[in-house]
Amino acid sequence: MGNISYEKVLNKAQLEAVMTTEGPVLVIAGAGSGKTRTIVYRVARLIELGVPPSSILLLTFTKKAAKQMLERAARIQDERCRFVVGGTFHSFANRILRRYSREIGFRNGFSLIDRSDTEQIISSIISDIGKNRRFPKKGTVADIISKSANTGRSIEDILKDEYEHFIEFADQIKKIELLYREYKKAHSLIDYDDLLIYLKKLLEVEDIKERISDQFRYIMVDEYQDTNRIQADILEGLCFLHKNIMAVGDDSQAIYSFRGADFRNMFDFPKRFPGTKIIKLEENYRSTQPILNFTNALMKHAIRSYTKCLYTRRKGGKKPEIVNARSESEQAKFVCSYIKEQIKKGYSLKDIAVLFRASHHSFELEAELSRQRIPYVKYGGFKFLESAHIKDFLSYLKAFLNRDDVISWTRILLLVRNIGPAAARSIYEWMKEKEVPAEDIKDWPGMKERYSELKRLSELFSNLSKASSPKDAAQLTLEYYTAILQEKFDDWPRRKKELEQLVLMAERYRSLKSFIDDLFIEPPESPDDLSEKKDDLLTLSTVHSAKGLEWAIVIIICASEGRFPLLKARQSVEEIEEERRLMYVAATRAKDHLVICYPGGELSSFIREVPKGLMSFKEEEDFFLLFNPGDRVYHPKFGEGKVIRMVGKEKIEVLFYRAGRKLLHLGYTTLEKI
Numbered sequence: 001m002g003n004i005s006y007e008k009v010l011n012k013a014q015l016e017a018v019m020t021t022e023g024p025v026l027v028i029a030g031a032g033s034g035k036t037r038t039i040v041y042r043v044a045r046l047i048e049l050g051v052p053p054s055s056i057l058l059l060t061f062t063k064k065a066a067k068q069m070l071e072r073a074a075r076i077q078d079e080r081c082r083f084v085v086g087g088t089f090h091s092f093a094n095r096i097l098r099r100y101s102r103e104i105g106f107r108n109g110f111s112l113i114d115r116s117d118t119e120q121i122i123s124s125i126i127s128d129i130g131k132n133r134r135f136p137k138k139g140t141v142a143d144i145i146s147k148s149a150n151t152g153r154s155i156e157d158i159l160k161d162e163y164e165h166f167i168e169f170a171d172q173i174k175k176i177e178l179l180y181r182e183y184k185k186a187h188s189l190i191d192y193d194d195l196l197i198y199l200k201k202l203l204e205v206e207d208i209k210e211r212i213s214d215q216f217r218y219i220m221v222d223e224y225q226d227t228n229r230i231q232a233d234i235l236e237g238l239c240f241l242h243k244n245i246m247a248v249g250d251d252s253q254a255i256y257s258f259r260g261a262d263f264r265n266m267f268d269f270p271k272r273f274p275g276t277k278i279i280k281l282e283e284n285y286r287s288t289q290p291i292l293n294f295t296n297a298l299m300k301h302a303i304r305s306y307t308k309c310l311y312t313r314r315k316g317g318k319k320p321e322i323v324n325a326r327s328e329s330e331q332a333k334f335v336c337s338y339i340k341e342q343i344k345k346g347y348s349l350k351d352i353a354v355l356f357r358a359s360h361h362s363f364e365l366e367a368e369l370s371r372q373r374i375p376y377v378k379y380g381g382f383k384f385l386e387s388a389h390i391k392d393f394l395s396y397l398k399a400f401l402n403r404d405d406v407i408s409w410t411r412i413l414l415l416v417r418n419i420g421p422a423a424a425r426s427i428y429e430w431m432k433e434k435e436v437p438a439e440d441i442k443d444w445p446g447m448k449e450r451y452s453e454l455k456r457l458s459e460l461f462s463n464l465s466k467a468s469s470p471k472d473a474a475q476l477t478l479e480y481y482t483a484i485l486q487e488k489f490d491d492w493p494r495r496k497k498e499l500e501q502l503v504l505m506a507e508r509y510r511s512l513k514s515f516i517d518d519l520f521i522e523p524p525e526s527p528d529d530l531s532e533k534k535d536d537l538l539t540l541s542t543v544h545s546a547k548g549l550e551w552a553i554v555i556i557i558c559a560s561e562g563r564f565p566l567l568k569a570r571q572s573v574e575e576i577e578e579e580r581r582l583m584y585v586a587a588t589r590a591k592d593h594l595v596i597c598y599p600g601g602e603l604s605s606f607i608r609e610v611p612k613g614l615m616s617f618k619e620e621e622d623f624f625l626l627f628n629p630g631d632r633v634y635h636p637k638f639g640e641g642k643v644i645r646m647v648g649k650e651k652i653e654v655l656f657y658r659a660g661r662k663l664l665h666l667g668y669t670t671l672e673k674i
Helices: 012-019 035-048 065-078 080-085 090-100 114-127 138-151 155-162 163-188 194-200 206-215 229-238 264-272 287-299 330-344 361-370 388-401 406-414 421-434 438-443 454-466 468-487 492-506 514-518 567-571 573-587
Strands: 025-028 056-060 087-089 219-221 245-249 275-280 321-324 350-355 376-379 538-542 551-556 590-596 616-618 632-636 641-649 651-656 661-667
Touching: 012 035, 025 035, 025 264, 035 065, 035 080, 035 219, 035 245, 056 065, 056 090, 065 080, 065 087, 065 245, 087 090, 087 514, 090 194, 114 138, 114 163, 138 155, 138 163, 138 194, 138 454, 155 163, 194 206, 194 229, 206 229, 219 229, 229 245, 229 651, 275 551, 275 573, 287 573, 287 590, 330 361, 330 551, 330 590, 350 361, 361 376, 361 492, 361 538, 388 406, 388 454, 388 468, 388 492, 388 514, 406 454, 421 438, 438 454, 454 468, 468 492, 468 514, 492 514, 551 573, 573 590, 632 651, 641 661
Parallel strands: 025 245, 025 275, 056 087, 056 219, 219 245, 321 590, 321 616, 350 538, 350 551, 376 538, 551 590
Antiparallel strands: 632 641, 641 651, 651 661
């Protein structure tokens, strides 16, 4: 407590950032370079210099982050650090707006409304102005209005870029946005986005700007690359009198443009604040040097970035491995095999993460992990069996296979227009009692004109009975369900892509039942359902959800062109550059080992740009033969057995103790080493 020997606990760059307390400072904090430590010690330093805690403002992107930083500062300095004003931009805005509510037009104060309130208001406005069946849902309209508020972009631009299928409704959505604004004003309401908008307006009033700027003489902001234009304007207003601001961020980790973040704020900072001192934190405390060599090379091709070269004092380490897995099925098998190898070497499941660009990229892997009984937790998106559209889709196939499956039948009947719970129950009971084939559902005695879509459902089941393969059945179901998908979900194009992945998975199966069984016999478990090894779970995560975290071993999957980067990103330079930064974020999560897999096709262009000498390459034949003669194995149908021989690269002959000799194709069977 008290005086701190900063030179002993900070490296040279961190020390410079901590000791430079006056004027504008931009800290370019590379991944794993100790940025939180730098902020914590700077708070302690300001308190040590006698700056009143109420004059220091620490802005972060979560309340938890601010609290943890100030608690750490209090432990190394003294309790005064806890009284520093810390929190999110929105909580700070609320604090200031409460004080100056009259000045922004709210004579009797205002009430805050949350997202559900916003949607309720928008829903009532939509009802008043009328809409047709294809009009976006209230939640989507709220998203569009919010993004427009945060980015300053027009409704039309947002629709063109992200909701092109709703472009015809641009004028109606603009009208809804105007009526929503008027409603809030008339009822003294402020929503989440308004907090920033009104604070910015308040800071445009000269005398108020001076008062607020005088109160907060020292300002620090974390994750500056994730700020939007309004937040950057607010910071400029807050520093009107003194310019004592330290912004900490990494332009290479700017990955939230979909939330309105503008990474150009990092480059505009010196323009907003002339005389800015730029300090780079380049010593990395997380990864081995071979991993850093790879990530440094990855960002060398960025069109716009602050040049930095991460290095570490850690010794040793292997080059990142690039694995061509030929197909998603083999990618999943390889990942499971690799994980088991690392467990044998002493790592725990919690030391390992599998990262991917989009949530549906892990579908195949999730099924394989379940088959091999490897427990995991997934972040970013739902597990595929928990997503509403996946449940809907599979319900048709389950109902086709099992007329008594009341859950699936109820689900698909409720998706038929004009059929409610009572009619669904009546139809199901009639089918069961009379043993009616699925394709004859249109003959239900209660059939009326308003139930005409039952005929289309009958046609689906008739076609399914003639399907020549599981893939054909899945494709027929997708063709039927697409119309419902479009009506039920505003983001149906993304969901349809996920369903197309299931159609591709079905291609590898000989029977529809085995396809469904594989998905449902051992479905991916929720981490809350795991009674054993709750703390020892493999992590599956989208890259967005993994930001700020680290693991000893990181496996990036689906790193092929069109998936990472996404195909649609090729439409603009800004999008492809953000995809590059996403790859950088994913790779810099790894401490000891980095493995990058792609399921055949063309390797990601980002990785192809990296000098080959910085990586090691593995072809599928190096890992596809997971079994050796003599291995004891288990098959869910045939039980235990022993491997006799490998037949080529894809087939295996096994002598099962009960079922005798069987020749199995590894791409179409579930076989586990004992």
